[in-house]
Structures are given as C-alpha cells and as structure tokens.
Amino acid sequence: MRDSFPPLSPPKRLLLGPGPSPVEPRVYEALRKPIVGHLDPYLFDVAAEIRELLQCVFETRNELTLVVSGTGTSGMEAAISNFVEPGAKVAVFVNGYFCERIAEMVRRQGAELVRLERPWGEAFDAGEAREFIRRERPAVVAFVHGETSTGVVQDGKAICEAAHEVDAIVIADTVTTLGNMPVKVDETGIDVAYSCSQKGLACTPGLAPITVSPRAAERLRQRSAPNPSFYLDLRLLEDYYHNRRYHHTASASLLYAMREALAIVHEEGLERRFDRIRTNHRAFVAGVEAMGLAMLVAEPYRLWPLNTPRLPEGIDDVQVRQYLLHEFGIEVLGGFGPLAGKVLRVGIMGAGSTKENVLAVLEALERALASQGWRPKASGREAAEAFYARLSASPASTGAQA
Amino acid sequence: MRDSFPPLSPPKRLLLGPGPSPVEPRVYEALRKPIVGHLDPYLFDVAAEIRELLQCVFETRNELTLVVSGTGTSGMEAAISNFVEPGAKVAVFVNGYFCERIAEMVRRQGAELVRLERPWGEAFDAGEAREFIRRERPAVVAFVHGETSTGVVQDGKAICEAAHEVDAIVIADTVTTLGNMPVKVDETGIDVAYSCSQKGLACTPGLAPITVSPRAAERLRQRSAPNPSFYLDLRLLEDYYHNRRYHHTASASLLYAMREALAIVHEEGLERRFDRIRTNHRAFVAGVEAMGLAMLVAEPYRLWPLNTPRLPEGIDDVQVRQYLLHEFGIEVLGGFGPLAGKVLRVGIMGAGSTKENVLAVLEALERALASQGWRPKASGREAAEAFYARLSASPASTGAQA
Numbered sequence: 001m002r003d004s005f006p007p008l009s010p011p012k013r014l015l016l017g018p019g020p021s022p023v024e025p026r027v028y029e030a031l032r033k034p035i036v037g038h039l040d041p042y043l044f045d046v047a048a049e050i051r052e053l054l055q056c057v058f059e060t061r062n063e064l065t066l067v068v069s070g071t072g073t074s075g076m077e078a079a080i081s082n083f084v085e086p087g088a089k090v091a092v093f094v095n096g097y098f099c100e101r102i103a104e105m106v107r108r109q110g111a112e113l114v115r116l117e118r119p120w121g122e123a124f125d126a127g128e129a130r131e132f133i134r135r136e137r138p139a140v141v142a143f144v145h146g147e148t149s150t151g152v153v154q155d156g157k158a159i160c161e162a163a164h165e166v167d168a169i170v171i172a173d174t175v176t177t178l179g180n181m182p183v184k185v186d187e188t189g190i191d192v193a194y195s196c197s198q199k200g201l202a203c204t205p206g207l208a209p210i211t212v213s214p215r216a217a218e219r220l221r222q223r224s225a226p227n228p229s230f231y232l233d234l235r236l237l238e239d240y241y242h243n244r245r246y247h248h249t250a251s252a253s254l255l256y257a258m259r260e261a262l263a264i265v266h267e268e269g270l271e272r273r274f275d276r277i278r279t280n281h282r283a284f285v286a287g288v289e290a291m292g293l294a295m296l297v298a299e300p301y302r303l304w305p306l307n308t309p310r311l312p313e314g315i316d317d318v319q320v321r322q323y324l325l326h327e328f329g330i331e332v333l334g335g336f337g338p339l340a341g342k343v344l345r346v347g348i349m350g351a352g353s354t355k356e357n358v359l360a361v362l363e364a365l366e367r368a369l370a371s372q373g374w375r376p377k378a379s380g381r382e383a384a385e386a387f388y389a390r391l392s393a394s395p396a397s398t399g400a401q402a
Numbered sequence: 403m404r405d406s407f408p409p410l411s412p413p414k415r416l417l418l419g420p421g422p423s424p425v426e427p428r429v430y431e432a433l434r435k436p437i438v439g440h441l442d443p444y445l446f447d448v449a450a451e452i453r454e455l456l457q458c459v460f461e462t463r464n465e466l467t468l469v470v471s472g473t474g475t476s477g478m479e480a481a482i483s484n485f486v487e488p489g490a491k492v493a494v495f496v497n498g499y500f501c502e503r504i505a506e507m508v509r510r511q512g513a514e515l516v517r518l519e520r521p522w523g524e525a526f527d528a529g530e531a532r533e534f535i536r537r538e539r540p541a542v543v544a545f546v547h548g549e550t551s552t553g554v555v556q557d558g559k560a561i562c563e564a565a566h567e568v569d570a571i572v573i574a575d576t577v578t579t580l581g582n583m584p585v586k587v588d589e590t591g592i593d594v595a596y597s598c599s600q601k602g603l604a605c606t607p608g609l610a611p612i613t614v615s616p617r618a619a620e621r622l623r624q625r626s627a628p629n630p631s632f633y634l635d636l637r638l639l640e641d642y643y644h645n646r647r648y649h650h651t652a653s654a655s656l657l658y659a660m661r662e663a664l665a666i667v668h669e670e671g672l673e674r675r676f677d678r679i680r681t682n683h684r685a686f687v688a689g690v691e692a693m694g695l696a697m698l699v700a701e702p703y704r705l706w707p708l709n710t711p712r713l714p715e716g717i718d719d720v721q722v723r724q725y726l727l728h729e730f731g732i733e734v735l736g737g738f739g740p741l742a743g744k745v746l747r748v749g750i751m752g753a754g755s756t757k758e759n760v761l762a763v764l765e766a767l768e769r770a771l772a773s774q775g776w777r778p779k780a781s782g783r784e785a786a787e788a789f790y791a792r793l794s795a796s797p798a799s800t801g802a803q804a
Contacts, residue, residue: 001454005665007431008448008658013438020651023437029409031433031655035425035606036415037733046410052403069608070472070633073650077633101632108630198651204437206471206608206653228510228630230503231472231479248475249422249600251608253433256410257655263407331439 013325014352016361017333018148018176018306020198020205021350027203030260035252039244046255047241053262054209057178057201057270058193060185064212066241067258068232069250072175072196075208077105078232079171079194082220084140086110091138091168093129093159096120097149097336098173102142109228114138120338121150121308123301126158133162141168145183145193146176149336151297151308151345153177160189169216175199178209179265180277180305180349191216197254200305202350203261206254210234264351277353278304279391283384284348287362290383291369291376296343305349308335310342315372317341323368330364358384415727416754418763419735420550420578420708422600422607423752429605432662437654441646445654448661449643455664456611459580459603459672460595462587466614468643469660470634471652474577474598477610479507480634481573481596484622486542488512493540493570495531495561498522499551499738500575504544511630516540522740523552523710525703528560535564543570547585547595548578551738553699553710553747555579562591571618577601580611581667582679582707582751593618599656602707604752605663608656612636666753679755680706681793685786686750689764692785693771693778698745707751710737712744717774719743725770732766760786 015022036042047066054065068078080102084090090106092099095118106113116132118124124143133141141163146153156172163170169191174183178193179200185193191213197203212220212234220234227233231248240247265273281304285295288309296308311317317334321344324330335343344365348358362380369376417424438444449468456467470480482504486492492508494501497520508515518534520526526545535543543565548555558574565572571593576585580595581602587595596612599605614622614636622636629635633650642649667675683706687697690711698710713719719736723746726732737745746767750760764782771778 001458001668004669005451005661007428008435008661010435010438010654010658011442011444012436013442015437015439017439020437020439020654026409028434028436032430033410033412034414034430035417035422036412037417037419037422037735038607039735040413040415040733042413049407056403070476071650071653074472074633077631081630105632108628108632110630196651198653204653204655205440205651206656226510228483228512229479230507230510231476232633248473249598249607251473251600251606251656252412252422253606253659254608254653254656256412259407259410266403267406331442333439333441 012329014330014357014360016347016352016357017331018345018347019196021202021347022352023204024202024261024264024351026264027257027260030256031204031253033256038249039246043250043252043255044244046259050255050259050262053266054211057262057265058183058185058211059187060211062185062211062213064217064234064238066210066237068208068210068237069248070208071205072208074232075194075196075210076102076173077229078208078210078234079192080105081109081227081229081232082234083169083171083192083216084109084111085223085225087112088140089114089136089138090140090142091116091133091136093124093143093154095122095124095150095152096144096147098144098147098175102144102173121152121296123152123154129159130162133159133166133168137166138168140171142171144173146174146303146306148176148306150339151303151306152301153181153303156188156190164189169219176303176306181274185211197258197261200350201261201265203257206251207258277349280348280353280355280358281305281307283355283358283387284346284362286387287358287380287384290378291366291380305347305353307346307348308343309346311344312369312374315369315374317344319372320344320368323371324364327367328364330361355388414731416732416759416762418749418754418759419733420747420749421598423604423749424754425606426604426663426666426753428666429659429662432658433606433655435658440651441648445652445657446646448657452657452661452664455668456613459664459667460585460587460613461589462613464587464613464615466619466636466640468612468639470610470612470639471650472610473607474610476634477596477598477612478504478575479631480610480612480636481594482507483511483629483631483634484636485571485573485594485618486511486513487625487627489514490542491516491538491540492542492544493518493535493538495526495545495556497524497526497552497554498546498549500546500549500577504546504575523554523698525554525556531561532564535561535568535570539568540570542573544573546575548576548705548708550578550708552741553705553708554703555705558590558592566591571621578705578708581675583676587613599660599663602752603663603667605659608653609660679751682750682755682757682760683707683709685757685760685789686748686764688789689760689782689786692780693768693782707749707755709748709750710745711748713746714771714776717771717776719746721774722746722770725773726766729769730766732763757790
C-alpha cells in the first residue's frame, strides 16, 4: 500500500441523472463548518429549523417531521418498517422499480402483499385505484409519487380518499418529487411521506426527510410488536429529536447541509421553484421531441424533474452515457429492468434545473447520438431556445404560466 | 417563519466527550469537494481505497469490508440483522449500555437471547466467558470491545476461541476502539466487527465501517429467511460495492471524508497513533488521580480513548458539564443508567488526543469542581505535566514505552 494519499481531486461532473443532483455551493460551505456533538443544544436548534422548513416543503403541519440518518432508501425502510406489521395486508401500486422495492420491503416485514400493476411508464387512474383499495381493504396503502425508474408522476388524491374510507394509512414515496414539484402532503391526505436529500433539495446524499400524520403517529403508538429496526424506529427518533434523548449520533455536518439546502428552497419560494423546474422540463421535452425522440411517458403523467426520452432503435445506451460522461462530464443514467437500453433518465432538478443545463444536455445528447450515426430531425438545442424565446415574448408570462 | 436564513455559525466546541471527536481539518476539506454520482467510476475508486485502508485499521484480510451509510448504530444493526436469524440462540456479554442495545436488537430480530452479566464498569474474565459459551452453545456471540458507557475494554481472545469451539460466529462492537487502540480482528478471531466514523477515525458522523470474515460471509450466503432490513442487507451492499450494482445512493461527501480520515490514520501509522492515545490517556489518569478523583474502571480494563473518572460525593454532574461547555467550550458527557450522575465520560481520542487537550480539560475540570466548592488534593494539570516531563526525560522512551 502507498505511504501517503494525495488530497482527493474528484472530476467535475454535471449531474443530470436521476440524482444526486448538483449540490448548492452554500451547502458545500455548510458541510465544512465545525461540528458539534449529537446532544449539543445548538444541534437541536438546527434540527428544529429543519423541521419547520421541511413542514413548508412537504406542505404539512405534521409535528412528527424529521430526518432519518441514512439515504432515501432508509427513508423508505423507515416508512415500511414502522407502519407495516407482520401479517398486515398492504396494498402496493406497482408500475416501476421503486414500487417493486416497496413490495420487497413489505415482504421482508412478513406482511401480506397485494399488488395492482401497470406497465412501467404508465400511471394509475382514479377509478382503478379506488376499486383496488375498496376490494382489498388493506391496513396500509403505498404508492410512489414520482417513479424515478420511469419518469411517471402518480396523483395521490383518489388513493388517499379510498384508503381513508377503509381506515388504511397511506405511504407515499416522494423521493424524486420533494422540492421539485408540489407534494402537498396535507391537502392530498398522505399519512407518511419520505424523501431524500440529494434530488429536489440540492443537498448531498445521506439524509432522508420523513413526515407522519397525527393519524399515523397514533397507529405507531398502538403498535404491538416493536419495529425489527432499532435504528429506524420512529418512536425512538421522535424521542431523540423532540425530547433530546440519546438514540444515535446524528451527523452535524449533514444536518448543517440539510438546513442550508432547505433555507435556499425557502428563499426561492416553492411556487417560483416549481415553475422554474416545470419550465425547464418543458424546454427539454420541446428539444428532444424536435430532435425526433419520443418521451416514454404520456404528457399529463410526466415528472418535471426527471425526463425519460426513448432511445432510437439501434442506439447503444451505454455508449451514449459514456460519451456524455467522457466528452462533456455529464452524468445521465439509463433504464432499469423492462426499460434497460430503451430510455435515458435525464434529471433536470433542484439547483440543476437551469436553461443553461437544458441547452448543454440537448447539445451533448445530439452529439452522442450522432457519434453512433443517428441524425436528428432538427436541432434540439435550437428548439429549446425557441421555446424559451416564446416564453419571454409572452407578455403575461413570468415563466410560470407559459 | 423568517424570509431568509443567515449562514450557520456553529459554536466552536472542543469535543472531549465519548464522540464525536474533533474532526481533522483535511476531512472538512474533503467534505466540500464536488460530489459525483453513486454509480460514478470515481466513487468506486474511492470506495476501493476505503476498503483497503479499513482492512489496515481493522487488521484484517476480510474481503467483505465496507462502510454502511448510517451512523455507528446502523453498523450495530447491520451486524445483528444480518447474522441473527429468528429463533437462533444468541449469547451476549452485558456490562453496559451498548451491550444492552445489542440485546435489544437481538430481541427485535426474534432470536433467543442468553446473557452473561457483570456490573457496569467491570470486564469479563476468560474463564467465565468460556464457561458461558460452552454451556449455552449459541449460534452467535456478541460482545462490546470498548464499552462507551463505562470506559471498559473487553479482551476478545477467550470469547472467540470458545465461540469457535461451538461453531458460533462472534460479533464485536469496536465503535470506540477502531482507530484508537488495537482491534486486531484476524488475530483475535472476530468474525464481524463494526464501528463508526466519528471517534477513533476523526471523521464526521454518518458512516459505519464493518468487516466480515469468510466464515461469517458463508453463513450469510446460507441464510434462509431474508434480512428484514433491505437497507442494511450485506449481500446487497456487497453487490453494490464489489459489482457496482445499484442498491442505495451512497454519499460521495461522506465517502470522501472517510477516505481522507483513513489516509491520515495510515500516514500516522497504527502503532504511533495507539501510542499517542495511550500516553495521553495515562497523562489524564495521572492528572485526575492526583486531584483526588478515582477512576471507575480498574487499571488493566481501561479504554485508552474514553476515561470515566468518578465524581466526588455531592457534586452535580449536569452543573459540571454546563460549566465546561459554557466557560471553556468543552464537551464531555455524563454517565448513563446505573452510572448517571456518578461519572464523567471524557474522550481523549482520535485527533483530539493531544497533550494540549489533556492539560486543558484537567484545568477546566478543576475549575468546574471548584465552582461547586470542591478542592483538589493537588493540581491535576501539574501532575499531568510532570507525567509528560518524566516521559521525555526517559532516555529509552519515544512516548510509547513509558
């Protein structure tokens, strides 16, 4: 082994995949601030600010709102392990990889899993969602608000209404939506929503925000068997963050980063932020469609932060991604499972959702496809530029309504 | 809510509690480096360096050596949830808070728990350890190498030998010892050891190193029921780190920090590092004993990184700690459970183990006790200074042998 190790010099990447997204410079500054202990009064002040700011971005008044010390997947596991008891019936809407992951976690908890399926890339309509829940009468319903594997957004309103009719609680995966598009936890009726730090919030990975309705919190208190996970036990986490009782050594560095990321979201304002992300999504779509690529997902079901253009026949997706990475330093990812090799996953989210990035990725994508001999119908970059020009020419427009 | 949030300005603390310990400046620099994605080739290069460096500090050749994306408690849960199956007999050595936490996790896995107990502050001797294991013939044995709640170090040799006689695997908690004193995983015969980032390694909290012997890895592959935890499933984590197959979004920031912290440990060298920490521990003990305070733990069983002096009768430990925090910016913590109010937990570990810090905490402690009317027999600071002077006067000494 070497005697000494030079300082790390990571390559500069433009992170336009499904996440992590580009980290705000202020977040990097927060990461290097001196840490305090996990029981320091200052850390609890920071945690209280995080709670308040998370309530804003989740659009909820839930008191039990905190960050789990792990990545988004730990947030998913916190939701499932706390609210799914062995033997309970759990209804999962399955139309992508992360829905399958929820189903896998439900199985691991020894619960009874019932599934409603749709092909990857489609969303569930209100009627079939209601019918499924009324027929199955589960104790818990889970759906993915923004399916990171397909680029589909799933409306939660009908799911929540039907679930509450049968006294089920609703778990929503908002990993890709939180901070990128409205999640409206209280208005939708979601009982448990979890997310991650590294997509819509433009923070570094390592924390998972979670929020729990009073109804679900009551269910938690009535739980008979303990959560098999001590680390993710929300009763213990609540006791730590609210009553300052030791549970684990929360990372001051990550909490500083999260507080800073959330402060930036708050300063921009949710409406302006969502408008920005939606506008850049539309510009990107205008660009790829002009090039002659089709979007996997039909128009009303598209996630704003994550775009899934189909690749033309005969194009090798690994070569495209390597070209983008090596020639332009741009990271995008490919499809999973049934979508492997068929789509790209292009994230234009959080702090990375800018006109500059939209134009850069369109141009790079065009060159990557050209390197495999494919010719676009028209320039994607020019089409997107025309979209932005129309937007700013429209007198009523702030970018939001266009 | 406020419209804008000023940049965070955390108070400067001298972290001399049981952890987190002071973070190396180079680690803060690593934290602010630009992140890459969780599937970026560069991140896997960093992860490979981490593995190699962790093998050095664990003193093991185990291939299955990685970091879990969570704090030390997630490392404990990774060890327990992967290796303790429902119904299995698990023998736990219980003489402190973290042993009790292991027992609690074993219960949550639905296993059969058998305990050997000792009062908090004592260690188990080889004879009773062997007798317990031979009598119970468990599938898994767990012990805490460095008990952070009491300051006791537990020798693992006899435990491992007896466990292997009955074909049990041995889990060791090295949360407080890794990077602070020798853990010698292979020589001792430990099958699974886990730790944290924020004590002996002088990194920020948020990651949990873990290492698994080939014997234990084989047991993992033969496991019948899946781990209830998907997030902590070591088979999936191995597949991610070794085969680059997506499992969760590992935090580039934390991996950079861990790589840098481990590089610093490697550059200092384990022997020099352990000598430094032992020497400063002995100086601290010389100081508190000169003051007239007794150590909770008898001499051969004392952890070097974590000291537990008893408080004099009538002294309020909360007041002492608040005095240290507010007058000197020094964090130390108090006792748990049966030791609440009776001891202080003074960590002189990792990068925080310096002569300067030993002298500072002794002087501050003397003042804090004086503020409650207590008078020391002699100056702790002067006694420690005399200790250091004797050390450097000794011709054969490098600090190590003294």
